Amino acid sequence: MKIVVLAGGLSPERNVSLSSGAMVTEALRSRGHQAALVDMYFGLEGWSGPPEALYAAPVPEAWRRIASQAPDLEAVEKSRRWPGRGQFGPGALELCAGADAVFLALHGACGEDGRVQAALDLAGIPYTGSGHLGSAIAMDKDLTKRLCAQAGIRTPAWRTLRYTAGDIPALCGELPLPAVVKPMDGGSSIGVSIVHSREGLSAALEEGLLSGGRAVVEHYIQGREIQVGVLEDRALPAIEIRPRGSFYDYENKYRPGAAEEICPAPVPEELERRLEETALAVHRLVGLTVYSRSDFIVDGAGEIWFLEINTLPGMTPTSLLPQEAAAAGISYGELCERILTASLAARAR
Structure with missing residues (x-):
């Protein structure tokens, strides 16, 4: 298939997204697909060849790495030469329209709040992950917590x-x-x-x-930080995060060695079962499809506290969902292809 991998964008998580996009592009190519990696915000700006040549273009080396600090978005905005004000850079949407599917490697509000999904829906362009409504609900932490609290899912006050x-x-x-x-x-x-x-x-x-x-x-609830992914309506093995710093902040997430990540999480079988059930319950409650990752705290009494859910989890070298998939015997390339195949089925429905 011809797949556009949409990454970057204008979000504090821009650098994370570029790294995710780089890995996804190489994985899809290794599975026999044509994959074009595009920064959504810049589009084809600076690209001198025909758009079709992007499907064979090398992945920029700088996009593989994640800086220890979030990007200066004002500087990013100023560096775009195209005068348009939209989030889609020149030629980006047109390239997506000519593909069989768009793999969303976006992170943050510009890619996970449902607006990009709605734009692609209106254009009739298939894409990966959840639809626009579930994405919008999940991005709003207050609304997600309200839904969970009403459904009896424990979440901190x-x-x-x-x-x-x-x-x-x-x-x-x-x-x-x-x-x-x-x-x-x-x-x-x-x-x-x-x-x-x-x-x-x-x-x-x-x-x-x-x-x-x-x-x-x-x-604030003190306890063990545990996250659980969902893939195709089944929970993946839980992963426990033990940051070596104060807490699992941006630097600890993306600097290799800054946190100990243990998967499968060393928890009793009964607690693993409850974590998986809760992750699935939130995934379904919010109306998500294909995949997600939920964040939890398990306190000293063994109670599970839901924190938030991610509709486009990171796919970088240090990201958690690929580690959970690997623990379930799913390689990175297979994970990307399963996300793609399940998403096309979801869009068809």
Whole structure:
């Protein structure tokens, strides 16, 4: 098949997405597919050959690596020469329309909040992963937690904030501690803070103003961080994360050796079963298809606390879903092909 691998975009997770896209492209080519890797935001800008030649173009070496810091999106915007204001760079959507399918290697709001999926739906272009509605719900942490709480799935107490700088002193006086402050619709732990003091809470809320003053403040639960992937409506083996730093932040996620990742997670069989059941329940409740990855905390009493769900999990060299698939006997190339095949079936339905 001819497949466009759509990566990059204008998101704090841009660098992660480029790395995912590079690996997916090479995996699909190794399985006999024609795969063209395209940065959604820049499109064909700077490409001098015919669009069809992208299917054989080498993967940029710089895209394989992930910088330890999130990108400066203002600088990314300024570097695009094309004057258009859209998220699809010149020629990107046209290239997608000429392919048999689009493999979404996007991460973050520009690729996981349902807008790209809706655009491709309207254009009649098949793509991988969940549809636009499930993607939009899952990206909204508050809405996802509301649905889970109503369904009896345990999730830490939280409060959703839309605030300005003038609201911060009052919020610091009334929000309970310890807490986790996270952007409403972010990923890769960008902008996430665990705070134990009023001063730390104030600093975290100040940082949250940079992402629009929309945040979820969640009760902090100490315990083991465990994540569970779902592939084709079946749970994959759980993986436990043991960061060597303070917590599993952006740097610990993508710097090799910064965290110990154990898969299958060393948990009792009964706890593994409950984790898998909960991951599947959330996946179905939100209306997702093909694949996802749910994040949990297991406290000292063995209780499972759902944190959030990811509709386009990372596919980088250090990402968790490929590790879980490998533990289930699924190679990286097979994982990519199964995602593609199941997604085409989902779009046909």
